[in-house]
Amino acid sequence: MGRYVARRLLLAIPVMIGASFLIFAMVYALPGDPIRALGGDRPLSPGVVAELRAQYNLNDPLVVQYGKYVGNLLQGDLGTDFRGRQVIDTISQRLPVTAQLTLVAILFEAVIGIIAGVLAGIRRNGFLDNLVLVSSTLIVSIPILVLAFVAQYVFGLQLGLFPISGLGEGWYSFLLPGLVLASGSLAYVARLTRTSVAENMRADYVRTARAKGLPNRTVVVRHTLRNSLIPVVTFIGADIGNLMGGAIVTESVFNLPGVGRAIFDSVRQQEGAVVVGIVTLMVFFFIFFNLVVDVLYAVLDPRIRYD
Amino acid sequence: MKFSKRNSSLVATAVAAALLMTACGGSDEEGSGEGEAAEQAGGTFSMYIGQPENPLVPGNTNETEGGQVLDSLFTGLVQYDAETNEAVFSGVAASIESDDKQTWTVTLNEGWTFHDGTDVTAQSFVDAWNYTAYSPNAQGNSYFFANVAGYGDLQAETDDNDVVIAPPVAEQMSGLRVVDDLTFEVELTSPYAQWPTTVGYTAFFPLPEAFFADPEGFGEQPIGNGPFQADEPFVPDEGITLTKYEEYAGDEPANADSVKYVVYAEQETAYTDLQGGQVDIMDTLPPDAIASAPDEFGDRYIETAQGDITSLGFPTYDQRFADPNVRKAFSMAIDRQAISDAIFNGTRTPATSFISPVVKGHRDDACEVCELNVEEANSLLDEAGFDRSQPVDLWFNAGAGHEGWMEAVGNQIRENLDVEFQLRGDLQQSEFLPLKDAKGMTGPFRDAWVMDYPVAENFLGPLYSSAALPPAGSNYTFYSNPEFDALLVEGNSASNDEDAIAAYQAAEDILLEDFPSAPLFYRLNQGAHSENVENVIIDAFGRIDAAAVRVVG
Numbered sequence: 139m140g141r142y143v144a145r146r147l148l149l150a151i152p153v154m155i156g157a158s159f160l161i162f163a164m165v166y167a168l169p170g171d172p173i174r175a176l177g178g179d180r181p182l183s184p185g186v187v188a189e190l191r192a193q194y195n196l197n198d199p200l201v202v203q204y205g206k207y208v209g210n211l212l213q214g215d216l217g218t219d220f221r222g223r224q225v226i227d228t229i230s231q232r233l234p235v236t237a238q239l240t241l242v243a244i245l246f247e248a249v250i251g252i253i254a255g256v257l258a259g260i261r262r263n264g265f266l267d268n269l270v271l272v273s274s275t276l277i278v279s280i281p282i283l284v285l286a287f288v289a290q291y292v293f294g295l296q297l298g299l300f301p302i303s304g305l306g307e308g309w310y311s312f313l314l315p316g317l318v319l320a321s322g323s324l325a326y327v328a329r330l331t332r333t334s335v336a337e338n339m340r341a342d343y344v345r346t347a348r349a350k351g352l353p354n355r356t357v358v359v360r361h362t363l364r365n366s367l368i369p370v371v372t373f374i375g376a377d378i379g380n381l382m383g384g385a386i387v388t389e390s391v392f393n394l395p396g397v398g399r400a401i402f403d404s405v406r407q408q409e410g411a412v413v414v415g416i417v418t419l420m421v422f423f424f425i426f427f428n429l430v431v432d433v434l435y436a437v438l439d440p441r442i443r444y445d
Numbered sequence: 446m447k448f449s450k451r452n453s454s455l456v457a458t459a460v461a462a463a464l465l466m467t468a469c470g471g472s473d474e475e476g477s478g479e480g481e482a483a484e485q486a487g488g489t490f491s492m493y494i495g496q497p498e499n500p501l502v503p504g505n506t507n508e509t510e511g512g513q514v515l516d517s518l519f520t521g522l523v524q525y526d527a528e529t530n531e532a533v534f535s536g537v538a539a540s541i542e543s544d545d546k547q548t549w550t551v552t553l554n555e556g557w558t559f560h561d562g563t564d565v566t567a568q569s570f571v572d573a574w575n576y577t578a579y580s581p582n583a584q585g586n587s588y589f590f591a592n593v594a595g596y597g598d599l600q601a602e603t604d605d606n607d608v609v610i611a612p613p614v615a616e617q618m619s620g621l622r623v624v625d626d627l628t629f630e631v632e633l634t635s636p637y638a639q640w641p642t643t644v645g646y647t648a649f650f651p652l653p654e655a656f657f658a659d660p661e662g663f664g665e666q667p668i669g670n671g672p673f674q675a676d677e678p679f680v681p682d683e684g685i686t687l688t689k690y691e692e693y694a695g696d697e698p699a700n701a702d703s704v705k706y707v708v709y710a711e712q713e714t715a716y717t718d719l720q721g722g723q724v725d726i727m728d729t730l731p732p733d734a735i736a737s738a739p740d741e742f743g744d745r746y747i748e749t750a751q752g753d754i755t756s757l758g759f760p761t762y763d764q765r766f767a768d769p770n771v772r773k774a775f776s777m778a779i780d781r782q783a784i785s786d787a788i789f790n791g792t793r794t795p796a797t798s799f800i801s802p803v804v805k806g807h808r809d810d811a812c813e814v815c816e817l818n819v820e821e822a823n824s825l826l827d828e829a830g831f832d833r834s835q836p837v838d839l840w841f842n843a844g845a846g847h848e849g850w851m852e853a854v855g856n857q858i859r860e861n862l863d864v865e866f867q868l869r870g871d872l873q874q875s876e877f878l879p880l881k882d883a884k885g886m887t888g889p890f891r892d893a894w895v896m897d898y899p900v901a902e903n904f905l906g907p908l909y910s911s912a913a914l915p916p917a918g919s920n921y922t923f924y925s926n927p928e929f930d931a932l933l934v935e936g937n938s939a940s941n942d943e944d945a946i947a948a949y950q951a952a953e954d955i956l957l958e959d960f961p962s963a964p965l966f967y968r969l970n971q972g973a974h975s976e977n978v979e980n981v982i983i984d985a986f987g988r989i990d991a992a993a994v995r996v997v998g
Contacts, residue, residue, distance in 0.1 A: 168875075169875075169876050170872075170873060170874075170875030170876035170879070171875050171876075171878075171879050172875050173607075174874075174875060174878045174879050174882070175873070175874040175875035175878060176498075176585065177585065177878075178507070178508070178874070178878075179878075179893060179894065179919055180507070180588070180907065180918070180919050181878075181882070181915065181916055181917065181918065181919065182585055182587070182588070183580060183587045183588045183591070183600060184600070184603045184607065184916065184917075185580025185581075185587070185599075185600035185601040185602075185603060185609075185613070186580050186583050186584065186585065186587050187603075187607050188580070188601055188603040188607045188608060188609045189580055189581050189582075189583040189601065189609070190583050191607050191608075192608070192609060193583065197606065197607070197608055221498070221499055221500055221664075221681075222500055222661060222664065223500070223681065228681070231680070231681070231682075232682075287713070290714070290717055291717060294717065294721065295717055295720055295721045298721070301723070302714070302717050302718045302721045302723055303709070303714045303715075303717070303718055303723070304707065304718075304723075305683070389710070390710040390711050390714070391711060391713075391714055392714065393708075393709050393710055393711070393714050393715075395680075395681070395682030395683055395708075399682060399710055400682075403496075406873070408875060
């Protein structure tokens with residue numbers, strides 16, 4: 139097991155290097171002149187333009203720019219954005235926000251999604267099953283932007299149950315955005331669990347367990363659920379990786395200064411250093427959480443062994 | 446000068462959702478989220494801002510968001526009267542005088558201090574201005590000192606590829622001379638009678654010695670001389686809370702104890718917070734709210750004229766638009782009021798002059814061809830032999846909400862002139878601006894300007910003079926007329942306001958004859974505030990005087 143994890147983590151290194159170069163190249167390939175855009179309708183003085191271009195190595199060819207970036211990176215310097223702010227500061231400010239939002243969303247997704255899925259799955263075509271099917275279809279079909287604005291308007295403004303925006307109230311601030319962010323995946327988790335549970339309820343081993351006279355509770359929780367969770371865990375694990383990449387819409391509507399907004403802004407302003415710094419980190423998270431999922435497989439399914 | 450580019454495509458997609466919400470009817474409850482804090486005299490209030498684009502350094506801030514915060518932290522040599530938009534000596538300067546309008550003597554008032562306790566001296570201004578002008582410091586506002594003698598010595602020499610060939614030969618402009626602690630002299634490259642009015646702008650604020658020790662730290666937590674001080678650093682995407690500066694030397698200290706600037710990614714979110722009482726003031730409103738906001742906020746809705754102009758610029762370098770009569774014909778084919786009503790809910794005033802009505806020198810009847818006159822337009826176009834079979838390109842930058850009104854312009858051109866149009870609005874600023882610089886416009890284009898300071902000249906020189914031809918300036922129509930340039934010089938060196946205005950208007954008359962661009966609109970700024978505050982005034986720069994705001998609880 140230990141060797142397996144170590145090997146997977148080592149493999150992450152070339153992936154991250156490759157990803158960072160690709161992203162760097164893509165930002166480089168974006169058309170237009172970011173320094174010209176900084177000045178707006180009134181152009182900056184030529185001397186200032188030249189200074190800025192030199193500061194951010196914008197006159198160098200792609201490979202030289204990337205080389206300088208990696209050179210600085212090896213000295214622990216992630217570079218600065220056009221505001222002169224350290225990229226590392228941006229990351230350390232944004233990451234906790236996105237991490238909290240992700241955690242809240244994943245909790246909603248896992249807890250509500252799995253419970254709803256199990257309740258629907260053990261009684262197919264029952265009332266709960268139909269309720270879960272209809273409500274999840276409804277939620278999946280509404281764009282998250284609409285959902286976010288409506289939730290904010292109804293629960294934040296009209297009912298006043300949640301803060302409308304911002305970080306002002308600690309964890310409580312993350313509840314509503316977390317729920318909105320989780321909604322799509324939540325519906326998906328519920329359906330995935332439902333199908334999986336319904337399938338397993340008819341499996342031979344469940345019939346055997348029932349024949350042995352085990353109570354229904356034990357059959358559902360210990361036998362059916364454990365087996366049914368494998369595809370769900372895969373999905374949730376991949377989803378953590380996704381969510382850590384930031385949720386531009388949710389973060390913008392609820393005004394949470396997370397990673398998504400930072401990436402969005404810096405792509406638009408063509409700030410290579412910021413984009414590459416953050417996205418490479420996200421690639422790492424993605425790899426890491428997928429590894430966690432793979433390890434969890436072995437826990438859920440004793441047949442899977444990695445050594 | 447630039448518009449904030451916060452209005453992204455995200456906002457566009459949000460329109461549907463926002464419409465849905467406004468259709469539900471406005472909320473009647475105006476909760477007072479900050480009620481408790483407002484009980485004592487002074488009190489505290491919060492204000493919406495977009496994300497400032499640069500560190501909070503005066504020499505590097507030329508957009509409204511950062512400008513709003515800096516305005517609370519600094520007081521310049523002069524201030525601008527919110528109603529008349531004239532410079533008043535309520536700032537640091539006691540007087541700014543000159544015999545020849547070229548060498549100015551600035552005398553400071555005594556008793557002004559920075560928030561760190563050090564004195565505001567003549568040196569504070571001279572050092573700040575030299576720092577901003579010096580090109581290796583890469584300050585965006587460097588060009589504001591281009592008319593100070595010796596500015597060129599502070600600029601690195603560059604080649605055509607924007608590569609530095611030689612560093613600047615000096616670090617201090619020869620035109621700035623400190624006489625004593627409270628007096629300094631400024632020598633300009635040529636006479637400029639309006640110069641005292643320009644120095645209220647952000648770029649001209651003084652800097653304390655602490656700045657030069659740590660410019661980066663200063664950019665996060667500026668030390669100014671204004672009515673509010675920063676006790677904590679600015680947090681990007683979150684904001685900053687400023688507290689009242691007790692030793693403020695100005696006539697109008699802050700009424701409130703503190704102001705909290707909250708950075709929002711989306712105006713829509715801020716507006717919902719305003720409705721819910723979680724933020725007290727917005728100095729701009731989301732487009733979808735403009736129709737309903739006056740009813741919802743009543744006397745807490747504010748609307749003021751912005752010192753700006755939106756024009757339809759013509760590529761005078763393009764053979765098709767080389768004839769002034771063609772350009773006039775296009776202008777006469779546009780019903781400005783109809784576009785304002787249909788697209789902007791009436792929040793644009795049809796332009797009648799190249800000069801904004803907020804500054805002296807504006808004439809309400811200057812531009813005859815700015816009025817709809819389809820018949821005249823068509824006969825002008827016929828006389829000029831304009832080829833109507835080819836469509837015209839209409840250019841604007843993407844992602845900033847210009848699509849709607851540019852299309853309306855196109856529709857009117859099609860309807861009134863029988864000329865097809867094609868929208869060319871796919872390029873972001875980073876591509877659009879270089880194309881404008883390189884004479885790349887193949888048809889009329891959006892040309893907009895927000896004034897730097899309330900002077901008529903600011904609407905003429907930077908946009909149409911030969912000195913402002915790209916890449917040095919914003920003369921994107923590439924118009925050039927020595928007569929026009931000469932009249933500007935005459936206005937700049939006039940010994941009194943009347944003569945100056947007369948010369949500027951004469952210059953405008955030439956512009957009206959040659960017609961390099963068609964003035965379209967002046968913008969009205971909309972804002973609104975909660976019941977928690979009063980005396981909220983938006984000035985012609987679109988900014989709110991935070992010191993004047995009173996918390997009523």
